[in-house]
Amino acid sequence: xxxxxxxxxxxxxxxVVAAVALGLVVVAAVAPGLLAPADPLAVAPVDAFSxxxxxxxxxxxxxxxxxxxxxxxxxxxxxxxxxxxxxxxTGLGVLLGVAAGFGGGRLPGRAADAAVSRLLEVMFAxxxxxxxxxxxxxxxxxxxxxxxxxxxxxxxxxxxxxxxQVVRVRRSAMVEAAVVLGRxxxxxLWRHVLPNALAPVVVLATxxxxxxxxxxxxxxxxxxxxxxxxxxxxxxxxxxxxxVTSAWWMTVFPGLAVVLTAAAATVLGRGLARRGGxxx
Amino acid sequence: xxxxxxTEPGRDALAGRAxxxxxxxxxxxxxxxxxxxxxxxxxRAAAAARWLVGRxxxxxxxxxxxxxxxxxxxxxxxxxxxxxxxxxPGSQASAxxxxxxxEQYGLDDPLLLQYLxxxxxxxxxxxGTSYSLRTDVGGLxxxxxxxxxxxxxxxxxxxxxxxxxxxxxxxLGGRVAAAVSSGLEVVAAAVPxxxxxxxxxxxxxxxxxxxxxxxxxxxxxxxxxxxxLAVPVAGFLGQVTRDSLLDAAxxxxxxxxxxxxxxxxxxxxxxxxxxxxxxxxxxxxxxxGSLLSGAVVVESVFARPGLGRTLLGAVTLRDIPLVxxxxxxxxxxxxxxxxxxxxxxxxxxxxVRAS
Numbered sequence: 095x096x097x098x099x100x101x102x103x104x105x106x107x108x109x110v111v112a113a114v115a116l117g118l119v120v121v122a123a124v125a126p127g128l129l130a131p132a133d134p135l136a137v138a139p140v141d142a143f144s145x146x147x148x149x150x151x152x153x154x155x156x157x158x159x160x161x162x163x164x165x166x167x168x169x170x171x172x173x174x175x176x177x178x179x180x181x182x183x184t185g186l187g188v189l190l191g192v193a194a195g196f197g198g199g200r201l202p203g204r205a206a207d208a209a210v211s212r213l214l215e216v217m218f219a220x221x222x223x224x225x226x227x228x229x230x231x232x233x234x235x236x237x238x239x240x241x242x243x244x245x246x247x248x249x250x251x252x253x254x255x256x257x258x259q260v261v262r263v264r265r266s267a268m269v270e271a272a273v274v275l276g277r278x279x280x281x282x283l284w285r286h287v288l289p290n291a292l293a294p295v296v297v298l299a300t301x302x303x304x305x306x307x308x309x310x311x312x313x314x315x316x317x318x319x320x321x322x323x324x325x326x327x328x329x330x331x332x333x334x335x336x337x338v339t340s341a342w343w344m345t346v347f348p349g350l351a352v353v354l355t356a357a358a359a360t361v362l363g364r365g366l367a368r369r370g371g372x373x374x
Numbered sequence: 375x376x377x378x379x380x381t382e383p384g385r386d387a388l389a390g391r392a393x394x395x396x397x398x399x400x401x402x403x404x405x406x407x408x409x410x411x412x413x414x415x416x417x418r419a420a421a422a423a424r425w426l427v428g429r430x431x432x433x434x435x436x437x438x439x440x441x442x443x444x445x446x447x448x449x450x451x452x453x454x455x456x457x458x459x460x461x462x463p464g465s466q467a468s469a470x471x472x473x474x475x476x477e478q479y480g481l482d483d484p485l486l487l488q489y490l491x492x493x494x495x496x497x498x499x500x501x502g503t504s505y506s507l508r509t510d511v512g513g514l515x516x517x518x519x520x521x522x523x524x525x526x527x528x529x530x531x532x533x534x535x536x537x538x539x540x541x542x543x544x545x546l547g548g549r550v551a552a553a554v555s556s557g558l559e560v561v562a563a564a565v566p567x568x569x570x571x572x573x574x575x576x577x578x579x580x581x582x583x584x585x586x587x588x589x590x591x592x593x594x595x596x597x598x599x600x601x602x603l604a605v606p607v608a609g610f611l612g613q614v615t616r617d618s619l620l621d622a623a624x625x626x627x628x629x630x631x632x633x634x635x636x637x638x639x640x641x642x643x644x645x646x647x648x649x650x651x652x653x654x655x656x657x658x659x660x661x662x663g664s665l666l667s668g669a670v671v672v673e674s675v676f677a678r679p680g681l682g683r684t685l686l687g688a689v690t691l692r693d694i695p696l697v698x699x700x701x702x703x704x705x706x707x708x709x710x711x712x713x714x715x716x717x718x719x720x721x722x723x724x725x726v727r728a729s
Contacts, residue, residue: 108557212435212439213439215432215435215436216436216439216440216443216705218659218663218708219436219440219704219705219708219709220440220701220704220705220708221660221662221663221664221666221667221704221708222663222664222666222667222668223667223668223670223671224663224666224667224670224685224700224701224704227670227685227686227689227697228444228689228697228701230689231688231689231692231694231697232447232448232694234692235690304564308564308566311566312566312567312568312671315566315568315671316568316670316671316674316686317690318689318690331568331569331572335572338572338575338576338580339576339580342576345569345572345573345576346573346576349566349569349572349573352564352566352569353561353564353565353566353569356563356564356565356566357560357561357564359564360560360563360564361560364560
């Protein structure tokens with residue numbers, strides 16, 4: 095049903111642009127050689143710090159590597175870190191949200207709800223990058239810790255919304271009917287509550303992907319994410335930081351890639367929300 | 375029986391927040407009787423007291439939980455906790471330093487005893503000693519706190535002005551204005567702080583020479599960091615504000631105000647603004663958190679002293695006592711700001727106040 099609705103609704107221009115932009119980023123992530131055949135790690139000191147030209151459309155960095163080439167090859171790392179973080183965040187969020195919302199009015203349910211709500215309050219009290227930084231303080235820097243840290247930092251937001259969705263669906267007539275018909279709680283959860291509660295999570299995850307890419311690149315920029323030689327957007331920006339006044343292209347273009355990806359994810363997410371709003 | 379229509383996720387969260395913020399109902403009998411004005415006032419005072427106690431207890435629980443998590447996290451990380459406190463396995467701490475830490479932290483005592491001792495120290499306001507800076511963490515944070523508060527407060531004001539400005543323009547300016555402002559909000563919300571800061575420095579400092587590239591401590595040096603911190607938050611606030619503004623603009627009370635001859639800008643100022651501000655106030659905790667989290671990046675881009683830069687330095691050097699201190703201070707300020715936002719929401723919205 096959702097599919098036919100998606101097909102029937104008229105596409106808006108910003109959504110088409112966003113889909114194309116995100117599509118390009120995905121192509122760059124899957125097959126970077128198609129868009130930029132050069133080697134992103136090959137050093138050519140002669141060409142260091144060249145301004146944008148035909149040979150190097152976005153200029154070159156301190157080792158003479160093409161910024162465009164590195165950006166294309168960095169899409170995979172940046173996108174997969176963002177996607178993995180979103181997956182961790184939504185997974186944890188669904189787990190916590192269902193634990194809090196599904197128990198209902200009986201004692202174990204209420205206790206679980208209270209415990210999870212407290213936990214979420216604590217996580218909210220260390221907002222965003224702060225929680226991510228505290229996690230990295232214990233694990234040490236790196237691409238994997240940064241991914242997990244961003245995932246953890248986004249989890250409470252998802253959890254709160256999943257909880258409210260689960261509570262809403264659990265009180266609905268169809269769940270009441272299923273319980274009266276003698277369905278076991280596990281079956282009710284699986285057949286009725288989860289499918290209905292998870293529809294908004296898909297929208298949120300799309301919206302959240304952009305935020306995760308921004309946060310992950312921020313951590314790399316601060317020197318806590320992917321280590322320098324790797325062509326990852328945040329790491330490239332971190333390297334460009336030293337030369338920001340002399341080689342502006344090292345800062346401007348990789349940053350544009352982050353902005354573009356995050357904005358495209360937001361536009362698509364909002365489009366999904368608008369369409370799913372009446373149906374899910 | 376019809377299922378309630380699913381609302382937009384963000385707004386659903388807002389609704390949840392607003393309803394959970396509703397005050398406990400006052401004594402019905404006294405509130406309902408028009409004669410007994412005094413008991414009614416007393417009932418309201420009792421409700422206010424209950425609200426305050428609830429907030430304080432909730433805040434203490436949050437701080438206790440943060441302290442507990444950090445305490446056990448050090449012991450869960452594989453390896454020697456003494457080494458973790460001194461900066462991880464890479465720090466190559468001397469045997470004497472390790473022994474000193476073991477003694478100071480009582481690491482050879484039973485775990486429960488260590489935990490209680492740690493809580494006791496924190497309860498008396500003793501946040502320990504920073505291992506990278508060799509100074510008292512509490513004093514250090516007190517020095518750093520004002521810089522971050524000034525930055526975040528200015529940014530919050532600027533973000534609200536930007537968000538309300540675009541929302542105002544979008545409601546009054548017709549279709550084109552609505553489309554443009556909506557696009558601006560999406561891009562603003564997607565811009566990473568560090569990139570915006572760098573680009574602003576490039577254009578305004580390096581190219582045009584208008585503003586200093588690093589924070590100098592003067593008001594003019596505050597402009598770039600504040601704008602950098604404010605823009606992404608303004609993007610988010612603008613999206614939420616405009617949704618509720620459009621809802622309010624199409625509601626019956628807006629129509630009747632129009633029918634009474636209210637001008638467009640009068641409608642905005644006297645009727646719609648209150649509705650636009652509400653979800654923003656409910657989000658004040660979120661906005662503050664976002665500013666605090668953004669301050670880490672902005673302070674480091676503009677080389678500005680503050681809590682965020684202190685945390686970054688502490689994380690890079692894995693200075694656990696300092697990290698713990700910043701976490702506790704930020705959690706405390708978050709709890710306070712959420713309570714203030716709740717209070718402001720009650721002042722703006724009579725529906726929340728009335729019980």
